[in-house]
Amino acid sequence: MLEVSHITKIFNAGTVNEKVAINDLSITFNDGDFVTVIGGNGAGKSTLMNLIAGVYPIDTGSIALNGEELSRLPEFKRAKKLGRVFQDPMMGTAADMQIDENLALAYRRGKGRGLAWGVTKKEKELFREQLSRLGLGLEDRMTSKVGLLSGGQRQAITLLMATLQRPEMLLLDEHTAALDPVTAKKVLALSEELISEHSLTTMMVTHNMKDAIRHGNRLIMMNAGRIIFDVSGEAKQKLTVDDLMREFAKAGGDDIEDRALLS
């Protein structure tokens, strides 16, 4: 369970560029919740995720994961409990390292690192098995540099890496936005598969309203650093894109993107 209470994040406080990115926001993610997050550009979706992951500190409030206060831990320590996939496919993997080396890094997330071999034979077997389920033929290219792969392939690997050690929470930030529609669909299906397989508590940001409705058991909408709409269970199942548009208009968000309308 992740409890976010009364967090605020102001960028460039005290300057003309001051920006309240997150405004006194509270939310609780229950175990097994799969929450999709929508909202216009600059609503604060990525910032919320980055604050949970510890990319930058919160100004006020607290973030507790399964009872442990996260907000004072550095990013790398929080990473022991969190799996993350970024919008930019280049962000989640080390381009100059081999596929198996990347997976081995992920396999050691949350564990101590010493002078033992970085990738063992046994692990290679495991990685081969895991890679083959992606259906991308990567299991036969384990010693290729990740930098040689396409964005979709890299994103699929990042997803695998985020879940190789079961995270207490999975954070997906528009992780299919940079991919072509066919690949995006594949990666999304893989996400769904991994999430239900490990019954992961998940937060998934998306710009695609249909995806937000189709996936997960709960949906939240953000605007100006706040959560303006939070729906789950049956009500969420019955939701339509029109409902979401109405909710958005009600909150005074007049310029919801055309991108979302079209999709």
Add this chain to the structure above:
Amino acid sequence: MGAFFASLGNQLPGTLAQGLIWGVMALGLYLSFKILDFADLTVDSSFATGGGLCAILITKNVNPIIALCLSFCAGMLAGGITGLLNTKLKIPPILAGILTQLGLYSVNLHIMGGGFRDSKPNIPLLKFSEALIFTSPNANGAYTSDRTKTIIICALLCAALVAVMYWFFGTEIGNAIRATGNNEHMARAMSINTNSMKVLCLMLSNGLVALSGALFSQYQGYADVNMGRGAIVIGLASIIIGEVLLGRFRGFVMRCTSAIIGSIIYYLIIAIVITIGLSTDDLKLFSAVVVAIALAVPAMKKKKAKVAKAQSGKEA
């Protein structure tokens, strides 16, 4: 022409020895510059730290091998300071390196002076030639520098260092350092303490640089506070020359080895231009030009490929 080659031939053993000694330095720079992606200017001073400490220890009758080991440790301390300046105090890499480099200059003077109150800009080791690892007795029993011995020792040392580096960068910690240099975001998301990895890598890097300096002061028979000036340029030149000439060979061992070979070739080039008649005063300018050209080669290759592609596109 014959005289030119005779003169160059005479210089070859010395060139090879020097290239191997500075090859250790190139390996150190490979760690920071290539693996960590951190342009570390500490090296210009940590080279002299190693050289100076080794020399003063030898004058105090410390075993020369132990002196080399302690020089390595001193270099690690220097690198650690740059690492902490960068990671804890958030000082940008170049500036962190420059600050340590500047401060170390004074520290080096004191090291060579042998105390807090004393300082000295150089230490001759003429009287201690018997203790140096690169000398052997001649017919009269006097110890003089032995080029063959130097080359064999340094070649073995370089091979051993490459082997250790190969092992280390295959371990969990080694992979964590590589990930940190490659993609910090990803490394942190994989619960890697990127700050510690940076400090560790800079320590190892400067340890090797100081070891190279220590070897060099034993080789030339004296230490000087300015002996490391421009070291970063020589190290970069070695790495880049190695990359340009041997870049098609893949694998970690080959890339480390090519840095060492690059260093030998660099000193060969220097020997040639000096034999041709370039003044030693102009060497630094020459080195800077060589590095600038070498650095430009990858960019120019890319541009050429682009132009070629655009042209073939037009024709099609």
